[in-house]
Amino acid sequence: MRQATSWVKSAGVGFVRACVATVVSTLVPVVWAGAVVLAVWWASNPWSWIPLFVLASVATFALSRPICRIFRFLVARWTGTVITPGYLEAAPVVQLSTGYWWNGTSYSRTSKEAREDQELRLRWRDPATWRDLRFLGIAAIAVGVPAAIPPAGIAVAVLGFSRSTAALTVLGLVVAIAAAPYAWRSVEPVTVRFLGASAAMLADRVGELTAQRADTTVAQAAEIRRIERDLHDGAQARLVALGLSLATAEKLMETDPSQARALLRDARAGAAMSLTELRELVKGISPPVLNERGLVDAVRALALDLPLDVSVDAGGRLHLDPPIESALYFGVAELVTNVVKHARATRARISIARDDADIVVEVEDNGRGGAETSADGGLAGLRRRLAVFDGTLEITSPVGGPTRVKMVVPCE
Template structure:
């Protein structure tokens, strides 16, 4: 089947996109036009304008965020330019010892009232709300007006060809030419307008970054406290108890050395075995804090050693040998360890492939297993914690895990290696 010329496809897709831009842009003016029509229908009296005006304001406020989101979605779909929303996120409400709920602004008697009050306050104090309202007024006279050229040309062509006069038919021909020539380009004004007026301001981006770092600091503090408690528990339950028993055995052997040398020798032998076991436990504990191979030989060799100790068949592929800052190496190493543990316990995988590469901005670690899939990042889970640890370094964790597998996890951290 013969394919249509490329300019025909470009004109058709451009016309559809231009109509979409016009439709989204004119939602705000449409609300006000409906309000004016309602006022006229009521008789255009001296005071009858108040209700339509109020409803138009409410409609504009209600539509501002959906319109902005639709613009961002269209621009991202058509051009690949992702414009962050920059909206402030409501934090979890907290129940105080008094029984009241604190939402960051006020105390409320119930959790429902706290959340409702919080949403209203966040919405009214969020600079992004006023940015969206501004965009509602700017979009129709910028992107909407330019994108309206092809539809207006088609309308002129239809009207012109429907009349028998030669002059009107010439107008119809001109409208058709304008529509066809402008269709591939008229919709493109949506991208610069959206980027200019919907992108968060530097102050808003900085405020969001401060909030993000504050939340990350709180998460890290909680994680560090939990890690310290784990270390204390391991020392108390294993190494410390064994060392105490070792001291008692040596004290008993010292007393029995003169009266019962054989029994003393047996106690010393058991104490020596206990000392070796305690040393092994301490080494495992230190390995859990910071593996020596990671400090001495770097991330690649540490991951290879981790793969050798794994009960799964694990293949490690590293196209480069690199040394990173110790905190980054530690985060990636324990990230791989977390993913391997998940593959064993939850995915029931038999094979894991680990790939470590460099791209233009940093290091990328891919972990793929042949398990049953269906992995999801749940709040408070290990993967959520891993994502938080990587976010401290502006890193990301992306997981693709369809039901039935395979599961692919990608950790990327922007950094410079040596």
């Protein structure tokens, strides 16, 4: 009995899914069929098919992304298999000091134009666009045809019923019910195989990661060298001097106690000085508050130490990976340093928020704007450091202000 109900249930669910899969995978073929029908209909002159062909092509191009998105959604919903979209990501659009917007390839008057232009270019050269189109062709046959069996069976049964042909009705029903639990199942393998990452996309990604790794290695080596130099010239030298003072004081203890006492005082001052230096160095490597309290409180502590009015909007403690936490902290530190140094602002606002997939940190000031990113400037460096985590940096800074900078880093 239980088996029978579960069978009926899976047949019902399967039938609905088959109908949905049929509709989605035949959308583009329907557009083309419509175009062909119209062309035949209006075959008044030999060239009338050209506008219809162009129209159908544009419609296919426009529909490809939404349809593929629906496919990925359906597969994730029905089978739990998540397929990454793998589209190229748009570089941030920045406003230049001239007031024009730069999207990485061309200038535009408004940020909207810049974004639209960028979107179109990106679509054209994105290998994923061509993959999507190929998938639509394949899906029409590999998904559309099997998924159409149960609804076709029902159609046959209805036809048989209206003509009172019992045999046809029974045949249609049997086909529909027998096929329903299986008919939609080709959606998953076909989508995974043809909508997954293509070789060209993977090659692009490998190139990107190689460049990032090189960047990180160089940055890391430079950082370690800086730490070594600071320790060598700072704490180490001071400790040597400290030892010298103590040795001399020991020697002078008997013969010249007042000189010895002065040396001991110097030694103590030297020890205090080395501690201060080490403290600064440690703060530059990994701020203690970050270890003790996490990103939100570390940013709060940073904000309290700034010479301007800074508000911090954030929820409770976030549990992030230490490298991401550190990159974001130093990102905020660099941004607020810029605010203090260049923006002539009186107020700043830092917000830290987390949604399902990303952590978003925004720094906004009421200063004079006009921030520029040069190729080897601090902001470009920050962008590279975030890119290691697939993070992005977006800057809007029109002349006259305000400046708003947004860091987004994906996190699970």
